Amino acid sequence: xxxxxxxxxxxxxxxxxxxxxxxxxxxxxxxxxxxxxxxxxxxxxxxxxxxxxxxxxxxxxxxxxxxxxxxxxxxxxxxxxxxxxxxxxxxxxxxxxxxxxxxxxxxxxxxxxxxxxxxxxxxxxxxxxxxxxxxxxxxxxxxxxxxxxxxxxxxxxxxxxxxxxxxxxxxxxxxxxxxxxxxxxxxxxxxxxxxxxxxxxxxxxxxxxxxxxxxxxxxxxxxxxxxxxxxxxxxxxxxxxxxxxxxxxxxxxxxxxxxxxxxxxxxxxxxxxxxxxxxxxxxxxxxxxxxxxxxxxxxxxxxxxxxxxxxxxxxxxxxxxxxxxxxxxxxxxxxxxxxxxx
Ligand code: KG4
Ligand code: ZN
Numbered sequence: 001x002x003x004x005x006x007x008x009x010x011x012x013x014x015x016x017x018x019x020x021x022x023x024x025x026x027x028x029x030x031x032x033x034x035x036x037x038x039x040x041x042x043x044x045x046x047x048x049x050x051x052x053x054x055x056x057x058x059x060x061x062x063x064x065x066x067x068x069x070x071x072x073x074x075x076x077x078x079x080x081x082x083x084x085x086x087x088x089x090x091x092x093x094x095x096x097x098x099x100x101x102x103x104x105x106x107x108x109x110x111x112x113x114x115x116x117x118x119x120x121x122x123x124x125x126x127x128x129x130x131x132x133x134x135x136x137x138x139x140x141x142x143x144x145x146x147x148x149x150x151x152x153x154x155x156x157x158x159x160x161x162x163x164x165x166x167x168x169x170x171x172x173x174x175x176x177x178x179x180x181x182x183x184x185x186x187x188x189x190x191x192x193x194x195x196x197x198x199x200x201x202x203x204x205x206x207x208x209x210x211x212x213x214x215x216x217x218x219x220x221x222x223x224x225x226x227x228x229x230x231x232x233x234x235x236x237x238x239x240x241x242x243x244x245x246x247x248x249x250x251x252x253x254x255x256x257x258x259x260x261x262x263x264x265x266x267x268x269x270x271x272x273x274x275x276x277x278x279x280x281x282x283x284x285x286x287x288x289x290x291x292x293x294x295x296x297x298x299x300x301x302x303x304x305x306x307x308x309x310x311x312x313x314x315x316x317x318x319x320x321x322x323x324x325x326x327x328x329x330x331x332x333x334x335x336x337x338x339x340x341x342x
Contacts, residue, residue, distance in 0.1 A: 006329045009078045009103075010322025011064065013096030014088025014116045015141070016040075016047045017315070018059040022071035022078070023322035029126055031070035032312060032319035035059040038182065046171065046181060053091035060099050067318070078109060080334075082325020085113035086342035087142070093341040101337055112325045113335040119320035121147050121155060124280035124307040126323050134307075135269060135276050137262065137295070140283035140316075141167035141182065144212035146269065148276075152327040158269065159210025166258055167285045169214035173221050173254060176231060177247055178238040188288050190244075190251035196290055200224060200253040207264035214258075221254060259294040266295065270302045278305040284315040 005025045012019040016037040022030045037047070037055050068075065083100035085093060097113070104111040120143075121136045136147040136155070144167075145160040164172065167184055174183025179190075202220050205213055225231035230240040230250075240246045266279060281295050286308045299306040313319055328334075 004330055006080050006326055007073065007077050008080045008082050008322045008325045008329065009064070009067065010114075010318035010320075010325055011060075011081065011083040011096045011100050012116070012119070012316060012318040012321045013056045013060065013092050014084045015092060015316060016052050017317070018056045018063050018096075019316065019318035019321075020060075020064040020067035021318035021322045022067050022073055023319070023326050025326065029319050029323065030073070031067045032317055033063050033067040033070060034312075034317060035063050044181070046175070047089070049089045049091055052089055053095055056092055056095035060095060064099075075103075075107060078107070080110040080112060080325060080329050082112045082114050082321050082328070083339075084116045084119065084321050085335075085339055086115055088116060088341075090341055097339060097341050101339065105337060110329070110334045111337060111339060112328050112333065113339045114321045114324050114328070116316075116321075117143060117145070118153075119324050120282045121149060121280075122152065122324055122327075123282045123309045123313045123317075123320040125152075126313055126319060127309060128307045130278055130280060130305075130307050133273075133276060134278040134280055135266075135273070136280045136282055137266065137286075138283045139166045139262075139281075139285035141165060141171060143283070144214070146210045146265065148273065149280075153324075153331065153333075159212065159265070162211050162213040163215035164213075164218055166212065166214055167283070169218050169258070170254070170285070172218055173250075176222060176225060176238060177250065178241055179247075182284070184285055184288060187251040187255055188290060190248045191255040191290065194248040194252045196252055196256055198253050198256040199249040202253055202257040204257060204260050204264065207261065207268065210265055210269065212261070212265075217254075217257060221250065225250070255288075255290055259291055262291060263294055263298050266298050267302070270298075270304060276304065278307060281306065281308040282314060286314045287311045
């Protein structure tokens with residue numbers, strides 16, 4: 001069947017990245033531009049919603065402009081605007097959605113509201129030819145979930161975040177240890193310095209189902225820090241700022257623990273769904289080379305393929321939003337101009 005031709009502008013503003021991208025039916029992803037607010041939020045150890053919204057408002061025009069220029073397109077070339085409308089920080093989402101609506105209304109373009117998580121789920125398909133059905137292990141700052149994916153836009157959730165997400169666990173534990181936000185890359189760096197050994201055997205939790213719960217792990221690390229006299233809970237201060245060895249050991253034990261949790265769930269899943277040929281590891285945490293390697297070993301042992309996006313498509317981006325927008329446009333799944341945010 002011949003594909004309908006679309007030139008999509010993707011817009012993403014659900015958390016702390018202001019992003020825009022252009023995707024066309026014939027040439028795929030032509031640009032994927034982004035302004036990250038990480039610097040603004042680094043000193044607070046997390047995202048401040050009000051500040052995030054304000055920064056989106058300041059940056060969005062420049063980023064959309066850059067995405068058009070990089071793609072060698074003008075606004076007239078765009079026929080459809082795909083924008084993240086859920087889930088996310090409401091104020092942050094509203095900046096992107098209101099901007100997209102304004103563009104769609106003024107330029108008489110089509111509008112499509114996109115689920116941010118659906119963007120992550122299909123992000124490994126932008127650069128790779130992944131055959132269906134596949135499993136997506138989607139792990140970001142706000143979500144940890146396993147999806148069974150039957151086709152574009154057709155997937156079921158096998159398990160999701162019961163409390164804290166994996167990225168959140170990295171971020172919160174890093175904050176306890178006075179390390180900068182986001183915690184994931186810093187924890188990975190410290191863990192590599194001690195060759196990813198497990199020093200403290202933090203609890204792996206329940207490996208029997210496909211849901212994820214990391215708040216118990218976070219509490220276990222907190223209690224361990226208090227017991228080791230590394231953290232004062234009354235003053236909320238980390239006391240081993242000069243003890244790099246201790247920091248490396250905590251970081252490494254934490255990463256190995258999360259690696260074991262992913263491995264345990266994925267092995268169980270391969271046994272339950274033998275028809276699955278591939279695993280896609282996506283979301284910001286999928287930038288982690290150690291976790292990629294752990295999952296590569298599991299896939300090799302079970303004769304499955306592992307796919308993960310390049311780093312720019314793992315962390316929040318508009319390329320994945322434009323990509324999902326494209327297959328929705330093929331199915332005529334457009335939104336009205338009263339599109340809400342969630
Ligand atoms: O997908 P993402 O950019 O935003 C959300 O949708 O939440 O993911 C951000 C998360 C943060 O929690 C960050 O600590 C984590 O991804 N992250 C990592 C690494 N790089 C980013 N976690 C572990 N290892 C990394 N190298
Ligand atoms: Zn995300």
